[in-house]
Amino acid sequence: MKTFTKAILFLFSVAFLVHSCGRNDTLVGRNFHAVSTEFNTLYNGDIALQKGIATVNNAFTENFWELLPIERMEVKDEVRLSNEANNSDFERAEEKAIKAIQKHTITGDDGKEKNPQIDEAYLMLGKARYYDQRFVPALAAFNNILNKYPASDKINQVKVWREKSNMRLGSNEIAIKNLKRHLEQEEVKGQDLADISATLAEAFINIKKKDSALYYLKTAATETKVNNEKARYHFIIGQLYNEFGEKDNANLAFDAVIDLHRKIPRAFYINAHLAKATNFDVNSGDKIAFEEYLAELEENRENRPFLGKIYHRIAEYNREEELDSLSEAYYNKSLRATQGDQVLNARNYVTLGDMYFDRKAYKTAGSYYDSTLTNMVEKTKQYRVVKRKRENLEDVIYYEDIAKVNDSILYLVNLPKVEQVTVFEKLIENLKAQELAAEEQAKIQAAKSANSGGVALDQRPSFARNNRANLPGVNGPPGSGGSNFYFYNQTAVAFGKNEFLRQWGDRKLEDNWRFSNSRGSLNTNTEAIDNIVANATEDERYDPEFYIKTLPTEQTQIDSIAKERNYAYYQLGLIYKENFSEYQLAKSKFEALLKSNPEERLIIPSKYNLYKIYEILGQNGEAEITKNEILSKYPDSRYAEILRNPNSQLIKDENSAETIYEKLFRQFEKQEYAAVITSAEEQIKVFEGDGFVPKFEILKASALGRLKGFEAYKENVNYIALTYPNSEEGKRALEILNTAIPALENKEFTPDEDSNAFTVIYEFNTNEGDLISQFMVDLKAAIDRTNHKNLTLSKDVYNENTVFVVVHGLEFKTSALGFGQTLQDYKEDNTKGITRPHIAMSTTNYTIVQRHKNLSDYLNPE
Template identity: 65%
Template sequence: MKPITKAVVIFLGIVFCLTGCSRKKDTFLSRNYHAVTTEYNTLYNGDVALQNGLKSVNNAFTENFWELLPIERFEVKDEVRLDSEGNNSDFERAEEKAIKAIQKHSMNIGGREKNPQIDEAYLMLGKARYYDQRFVPALAAFNNILNRYPSSDKINQVKVWREKTNMRLGNDELAIKNLRRHLDQEEIEGQDLADISAVLAEAFLNLEQKDSTMAYITVAAEETKIKEQKARYHFIRGQLYSEFGKKDSANLAFDEIIEMHRKIPRAFYINAHLAKAANFDADNGDKLAFQEYLAELEENRENRPFLNKIYYQIAEYHLSQGSDSIAEAYYNKSLRANTGDKTLNARNYLTLGDMYFDRTIYKTAGAYYDSTLTNMVQKSKPYRVTSKKRENLEDVILYEGIAKTNDSILRLVNMPKEDRLALFSKYIDELKAADEAQAEQDKKDAIILAQATAKNVGNTPGFQRRGPGLPGANAGGPGASGDFYFYNPTTVAYGKNEFQRLWGDRKLQDNWRLSDKRGTDATDAGIEDVIATATDEDRYNPEFYIGLIPTEQTAIDSLAKDRNYAYYQLGLIYKEKFKEYELAKSRLQNLLKFNPEERLILPTKYNLQQIYEALGQTGEADIAKNEIISNFPDSRYAEILRNPQSQLAKDENSPESVYEATYAQFEEQNYAQVIQKADESIKNFEGDAFVPKFEILKASAIGRLQGFEAYKESVNYIALTYPSTEEGKRAQEILTTALPALESREFIPDEDQGEFKVVYQFDNTSKETVLEFIKNLETEIAKTPLRNLTVSEDVYNANTTFVVVHGMEFLTRAKGFTGFLEEYKDKESKDIARPFFVISSPNYAIVQRHKNLDQFLTPQ
């Protein structure tokens, strides 16, 4: 063929293809060209992007087998996004490809779509938007298919996706209604039936109708051909059955997963084993076979990534069997093997904390509860419960420490000198043996350290000699191998031991070298510091320790008083907060043996009577009741015991009534009486929950009467004495936030202010005189045209009272206030001529706060 002819043929062929493949012509060539191009070009690339995006979503999702698994592996965010811009570039690309397929290859001729791939494009468009969590635009894409392509072969899938989207938008009832109608109208089977059933199960689960969820998730598990889905659905079935208390049915569901073994992700396989183990019937099951089963899980090398959960399950079994020591060992192994599972961490720490709490080792229990809280979701119910328990432990740790330390010291006080000498001689013999063993170990460690250091310095790669005599110069040649100093566990251990020996247990904080930073209990920190700084001669001398025992009666009495109060507080805490009645009884009974001060005896006996009743010890309860009624007939405790129905009634002697009466005095500005009454109540109601309330009311009265510094001191006392109460926490908040802002004593120029007060000062004047003046002043003010003025009586201090006229807007009007009153006087006017001073509202607050009136009246 001639070249010119060949060119013409090619040209005509191109023209024929371009005109023959038009989207406006319903021809065989046009339909197939656009269908093939759509499927194998645009949609193929879009599907690749969609799968990549889905893979990133799945990788970001972490299965939480501790809770009911979601039916769809998809984490939905709280907000509903309406914008058209995507968050994920892969989903955005998939959306772009779907839109391109629709725009360039759609063949809508005569109201019918001739390209069979366009419904696929809309389906991809909806999926991309769904996974990008833009559910409203996704819903529009799925509805477009249902409205325009009702005969599509993807109609079942489209309806599934539309109802999934409705469900994500909170329309669970609508999703159920639509899918049930679809099941009634069509015969659906296989994967389509599995997908529809899964959506129905999740919708019912959202509505908390778990019986219906169980029915549909069972169908989904049977019909799906996707192994991972089958494992998920069976696992959810097992979880629901376990929740219903049907352990046998749950284990059958877990067995379905176990039988799939390597066909599913290992996480489902192992967690199915562990969930089944959690359902073990310890009363009727074969314990030996079960222990072998757990041991096999532990020893299987393939299970190493899941050892944390396996150890936890083994620990749970031993704990249920009363083998606490074995259980504790496995809980700790679970913590050491953990791979970042915060829920598992929280469970381990919480159980260990409870175990130590039950053993009354409260300081260790508190540390475990602290670790528990760091692994819990804040603002959740378990977090709040554990946090409250930890807060309650603060007082237990404090008072148990005081009780233990003071008991030990008082035993030494009462011990004969020869017994003291024998006790400390034995202690010194043990101390010498320990020191000798440590010295021997230090020598061995020093040798090992020297050898390891020489090896490391000589063989560190790339460590080159820079010059003769430089410290740390490398004696080895280039390329020598060896471990860096801090990679050697022996040298590191030696370094840690040396640090502990020299510095003690130091917290990670600034200025850690200071002597008062050594980690010791607050109760015995002083003695520990003395012993820590003692010479070896003193440390090996019994008389040195005997000399530390207090001998002055005042110090001994103080120790006994603090010990008694600690025992009383422990009894109340165990009784009221923890319901540990045996512990409470023990502490209060021991307190009575110590012959405590009078104020503790009656409340201790009353609380013991309540504890006896709670424990069902009616005999002891009756004895205690009769003793209180006989020996303390006029007390409010005796009144409560005589009339149990009025236990919480507000009689005049109850702390509630006394507090209300005292607060009424506070509102009447009788601050001196408030302080006196609060002091009396604090003594009378020792240990009652109202005591901190009286303290903070007293502090407020002191502040009003004595000023800022006295108030600050009182608030600081409350924060230190009652740190775990609401009043103590509020006092601490006042100290850190409110008081610094009120500390300034500097006055502000009155000319710059917009509100002023006229103040009349009364010194050592009777209440009646002040009230009479106020009455006359209000009468005279009422004769003037001013209607926004008010008069108040304000206490300044114990000897001075102010009568204050409020509401002056201008300084000149305030200074001429007397003249203004004179202008409107009449024949019936009373003589109210009296010296006064004018002050702005901000400066009046400073005067009342800091009691510096003299400074204001006679500025320097």
């Protein structure tokens, strides 16, 4: 009996518990589902959510060169509306949140939710969707909490997340309005206030109201208890103050980041130091203390991952102090030390490019700009600026190379035999010194490799302006274990001297030696013989006579070299004047050209450009002399006409390259090819050096192709590609050579039976103009009498002596063969038919005939 009673009681208790633990509005039911939701479903969901957030954070790279985002998250441009998650962790978190909502929701008799964890489930659902960048579904989840659970203890967080979702959808003004209203209506403190203030700051930054953003960021930085957030907010405050020009306030913000030291990521700590260092005023600051400060940053072993940026700042400081050699060394060290920071690489490369550009070393500058572009994001303003600068250097590099090489050759040719031997003996000495230095360098590198436990010389700390002995590689005087230092290696010293002579020539010890025009003879002639040295045999390399024999001796060769050099001078003068406003450089090129017995076609434009440069430089006396020379010696030139009537718009319009080109192009459209070719050749001479010359060249090439055929076109396109390689027309010509020409080369006819378009051709002599016109009238009238309503007529130039009148639009070969006969036989009202001989041909073969001028091959295939 007792056993039976116990069993009954047990079953009753189980039934009671099962009933109570169902989704009923009872004390046991509410607590059971709340505990189960919090410590089972939501716990597992939160683990997945945090794992997903860590993935998002790790995928984001901080760009301290620009204003940091307030939230560490890379947002894509697309707005995703689907319910499919991209990240499996967020998908799992979303599944757990949905499961909690579906299985543990308890609705009371009053219609309200009784499980206090359901709002947490919706919050997790919204966060998972938000971090997965599905902002519309996320917004729906957050709105659900606000609508159903207005008394939730998470209401402050929910409002922050809702407005963050609004911001991601572009509704920044709505986010600002809602959050400001919430702050007015509710008393918010602590982390909730920090989060709301940070979100408001981000919204204000998005709408370009950075002063308002600064106000809320200060509140967020004060209220947050998360050190990483505190560092981020203070750093952004410093960046904003820098934008406002308030460096003192910016430094205070960066100091707040520095004070957190090991509590925050090292990247924030170092970049705060560097941002503060960037604000250093070289005119009023303590330079010695600042140099020690930079040296301390450089020497701290913990900062090794950031040496690239540290070296860059040291380079910037030295450049401000006009220590160009030292700054260049540090820019290069920064490049070697960077760890995939493309922005830093781009800044280093572009600065080095600018430095070489200022030194007039345009070829080297161009190489640095090339490297800059590979490290920049395309379709940005900075990329376009550097790309345009690099493109402007193309012609400079091209013509400077020609001028240097040809100058070198002409210099050597004009030397007496004895001096030629002396020059090449010096060259041979240099070659031997270089080879010895290379051998010594190989030995040093081998020794370094063997000493694997040592620190490479170029990795040692080196910055301290008040101690120049700390320059890279200094190990001490001879005998102190530092014998590898190049100052104490006589072979390396000799090699360095020779390299200096090779690049700069024999310079005097004076200020601004880099910009001096005085160069020794060695530098002048090595440009022309580098390739000869590379291809010489062992015996020839050390024989002066070998080099002397390579010099041109025929006068025609020498004249050709001088002609090419003069043209390069002219082009350089134009480029320096028009593209870079380097008037002194342009002046020197034009003056050197006029002293070099140039061709007649280059004299007048050179003098005119010199006249304009003299005016710009304020050299009025020289300008007047040059102007009078043009007017007296070349009174009929267009330049003299411009000088006599500088304000005449009519003269400018009628004689401008643009106007003449437009007239020629209209002639080309009228198939006046012979006239276009003749006129284009004249204008190419008149506008020598003008940017429109390549346009005249390509118009001439097109006219030659239409008149003389494919081979003439190909030859002239090739000439344009070689002669004007850096112009738009030259580049287009090269593209035509590589793509279109191979496709047009085929001159084999196709079987007419394979075509569905045919022509009927009537042949005339070019001088039969009146006859052609009357024939076309008669032919049109005859066609109108037939049933063919879709036929068209054209008059096509075939070559200098032949013109075709062509009927287009026939569909079948039989139609084409019979069409001419039909017109010939057809008579009406006593009018004569079209009795002239004709040729029936497929449209495809007619195109080949016109392209290759091979009508005779078509008519006589044997």
